[in-house]
Amino acid sequence: MARIVMKFGGTSMAGLERIRAAADRVKREVDAGNEVAVVVSAMAGETDRLVRFCQEAAPLHDPQEYDVVVSSGEQVTAGLLAIVLQSKEVNARSWLGWQMPMHTTSAHSSARIRGIDSEKMLAAMADGVVAVVPGFQGLSESGRVTTLGRGGSDTSAVAVAAALKADRCDIYTDVDGVYTTDPRIVPRARKLDRITFEEMLELASVGAKVLQTRSVELAMKQGVQLRVLSSFRDVPGTDIVNEDEIVEDQLITGIAYNRAEAEVTLTKVPDTPGCVAAIFEPLAEHEVNVDMIIQNIADQQGRTDVTFTVNRTEIPRVMEMLKGAQDKIGYETLSYNDKVCKLSVVGVGMRSHTGVASTMFKALGERGINIESITTSEIKISVLIAEEYTELAVRVLHSAYGLDAAEEETA
Amino acid sequence: MARIVMKFGGTSMAGLERIRAAADRVKREVDAGNEVAVVVSAMAGETDRLVRFCQEAAPLHDPQEYDVVVSSGEQVTAGLLAIVLQSKEVNARSWLGWQMPMHTTSAHSSARIRGIDSEKMLAAMADGVVAVVPGFQGLSESGRVTTLGRGGSDTSAVAVAAALKADRCDIYTDVDGVYTTDPRIVPRARKLDRITFEEMLELASVGAKVLQTRSVELAMKQGVQLRVLSSFRDVPGTDIVNEDEIVEDQLITGIAYNRAEAEVTLTKVPDTPGCVAAIFEPLAEHEVNVDMIIQNIADQQGRTDVTFTVNRTEIPRVMEMLKGAQDKIGYETLSYNDKVCKLSVVGVGMRSHTGVASTMFKALGERGINIESITTSEIKISVLIAEEYTELAVRVLHSAYGLDAAEEETA
Incomplete structure (x- = not known):
């Protein structure tokens, strides 16, 4: 007997037929004698619909009320899955974020989990009840609804697994596993049997979306x-x-791309610590996640251009903040470009091998793909390119690093 | 300065444009110096969608999980209205059913309100915050989500008004007020300036739907x-x-009709108290609401026919229960007719006037509309007729009781 957390994503909850299929998987684990908690996402498309409502209501909206609105999608699927499980003779009940509670910080719309009161859930599970938990949602210290940020249901599932001391956390999704890159772009992408946490982190953060x-x-x-x-x-x-x-000795594990970012450029910023800090302080205060930062060396007047990337959805907020801070920062012009794509090659093998970057630059250069900026980490190299080259660049790199599956594997 | 509860129904919440219009009405009251709480329904059609999900999940579903699912619609509109109010510089926040909390019984899907903890809301309102409350939802003693039954947001609004000791509870809806009858059937129906609670109860319960x-x-x-x-x-x-x-001396206030009922007839039931009781006991146990009951006088064998009406949706359950109880009740045949309409004339003036019933029977008789059964109360006469005559009968009675507006009023 094991204690298992099963997490079903939006496509696995998209409509009653899919919810029934998920319930069958849950029932299989229960019939095998396991204690099961299930964490669910909202139906595919539902969170987008709710987010659009909020944006339509007001472009700059109170994140506290945003959380009230967008958390409702998971509440619906949690209740429905419990109903379907019961119809299959599986004892089940839902535990909403505020019911457990799933305690989080008060950073609305991107809250972090602080802890889960799991006693009641564990007691129910010991009695054979499947605990159905809506992902994505939690409860702040002041008793308000919070959400964990898009894709937060995965985090809910892991947090529930940790709190329940589960033997396993199975994330059911619309792909068979983690691939060397997006199979929609590269049909010869290969499924990986194993990947390290570190590689997965780099792949996920650059848009592998799994x-x-x-x-x-x-x-x-x-x-x-x-x-x-x-x-x-x-x-x-x-x-x-x-x-x-x-065990295997693989140089590069995967190629990822991310079209959700936009680059913001400020020209002729005085190259003093205070001025550059003045760019990022307000962003940090408003919890805007800045990804790449590129600062050129200063010109003879001691002024420099600063480029950074943020999520495209943050552009209106970021532009407003920076416009308001022009005097403080002292830049000349402010512009943004949301027609960019961030491309990354990832692999723990990079630590012990050289030449990874030059392979990348050469492969892209041969196709006339211009690299706008570059950042690197120990196990990753990322470049920003024009968005229109995304598919071509991914295919080129996938081949260049020898990741293409043999023809017969792709049947 | 007054303390006001404003309630907006589903059509008033159907989409952002309508929510903005509702927010403008709220702002007007706030600008006039009033303390305001707003109770909202789900977007028109949303609760139906959620109910369908539950039915599709399992025809007989756990009402506890049903409540989790269907209560989400009001959560969405509450959050959105708060966002829109804020965008109009009106301080506002939502208070979900479990947050106030709105305490209810544990009769899931048709819970009754036990009380509202209004201290925090009142304190916020005194600070100029508009409290936005999702209607329809509450919290059971065991800490689970409950709902009050369809249309329950009106009840939420009145309960909030009572708890806040509000000066007024304004119910905003898709009609201008209460009419003498359904204006879609009788274009010359008149809007009433005032109606008594008792008349409103009779009109609402017979289907005026306001x-x-x-x-x-x-x-x-x-x-x-x-x-x-x-x-x-x-x-x-x-x-x-x-x-x-x-003040005015009006004989009849309005004409209502209800096509949601069906009549069930049992023939040759032994005319003993036990046998007739055996019909209605199981219905009461299963909380089936019986409306009209007609029992004819017994024939020479001491047997009688019993007809009663229930909501059409209850017919499968009722037929099953009565079939199972044939031996106990001792009836000969069991049948139902769901092609009926209940027609009611309502008015407190009836108490002091005679001839109301005969006017009704004469008017219907002249058009060849057969009356299948009749029930009366102090301020109401209801008859059951064939459904196909509904519109004709309503128009005929509206004229017969002199309720038609003068031509110029209907412009």
Whole structure:
């Protein structure tokens, strides 16, 4: 007997037929004698619909009320899954974020989990009740509804698994596992049997979209056994493991791309610590996540251009903040470009190999793809390119690093 | 300065444009110096969508989980209205059912309100914050989400008004007020300036659909000043008042019809108290609401026919229960007819006037409309007729009781 957390994403909850299929998977684990908690996302498209409502209501909206609105999608699927499980003779009940409660910080729309009161849920599970938990939502210290940010249900699942001391956290999704890159762009992408937490973090944060970054961080920190597998097909998934469990000697694990970012450029910023800090302080205060930052060396007047990337949805807020701070920062012009794509090659093998970057630059250069900026980490190299080259660049790099599957594997 | 509860129905919340219009009405009251709480329904059609999900999940579903699902619609509109109010510089926040909390019984899907903890809301309102409350939802003693039954947001509004000791409870809806009958059937129906609680109860319970019956009962009991008015037009509405506040001498206030009922007939039931009781006991146990009951005098064998009406949706359950009880009741045949309409004339003036019933029978008889059964109360006469005559019968009675507006009023 094991204690298992199963997480179903939006496509696995998209309509009653899919919810029934998910319930069958849950029932299979229950029939095998396992204690099960299920964490669910909203129906595919529902959170988008709710977010649009909020944006239409007011472009700059109170994140406290945003959370009230957008958390409702998971409440619906949690109730429905409980109903469907009961109809299949599986004892089940929903536990909403405020009911457990799932305690979070008060950073509305991107709250962090502080802890889960799991006693009642554990007691019910010991009595054979499947606990159905809406992902994404929590309760702030002041008793308000919070949400964890888009994709937060993965994090909810890992947090529930950690709180319940679960033996395993299975993330059911619309892909069979983690691939070397997006199979929609590269048909010869390969499914990975195993990937390290660190690689998964880099792939997720640059847009591999399989798992939310924070969920991987949390699983790594809490020692949660994580597995990504398909809701729709009975095939082995991908295990997320520690680096010492990786046996094969692979240089590059995957190629990721992210079209959700936009670059913001300020020209002729006085190159003093205070002025550059004045750019990022207000962003940090408003919890705007800045990704790449590129600062050129100063010109002879001691002025420099600063470029950074943020999520495209943050552009209106960021532009407003920076416009308001022009006097303080002292820049000359402010502009943004949201027609960019961030491309990344990821692999723990990079630590012990050289030439990874030059392969990348050469492969892109040969196709006439201009690199606008570059950032690197120990196991990742990311470049910003014009968005229109995304698919071409991903295919070129996938081949350049020898990741293409043999023809027969792609049948 | 007054303390006002404003309630907006589903059509007043159907989309952001309508929510903005509602917010403008709220702002007007705030700008006039009033303390305001707003109770909202889900967007028109949303609760139906959620109910369908539950039915599709399982025809017989756990009402506890049903409540989790269907209560989400009001959560969305509450958050959105708060956002829109804030965008109009009106300080506002939502208070969900479990946050106030709105304490209810544990009768899931048809819970009754036990009380509201209003201290925090009142404190916020005194600070100029508009309290936005999702209607329909509450919290059971065991800490689970409850709902009050369809149309329950009216009751939420009245309960909030009572708890806040509000000076007025304004129900904004898609009609201008309470009419003498359905204006879609009788274009010359007149809007009433005032109607008594008792008349409103009879009109609502027979299908006038403007206000949920329980909300009117609660307002009457708690002394809440109730007003029905249009969300869309700036015209005076209808005040619901005590009988002593009615000055004009009107015989009949309105004509209502209800096509939601079906009649069930059992023939040759032994005319003993036990046998007739055996019909209605199981219905009461299963909380099936029986409306009209007609029992003819017994024949020479001491057997009688019994006819009663229930909501059409209850017919499958009722037929099953009665089939199972044939031996106990001892009836000969069991049948039902769901092609009926209940027609009612309502008016406190009936108490002091005679001839009301004969006017009705004569008017219907002249058009060849057969009356299948009759029930009366102090201020109401209801008859069951074939459904196909509904519109004709309503028009005929509206004229017969002199309720038609003069031509110029209907412009």
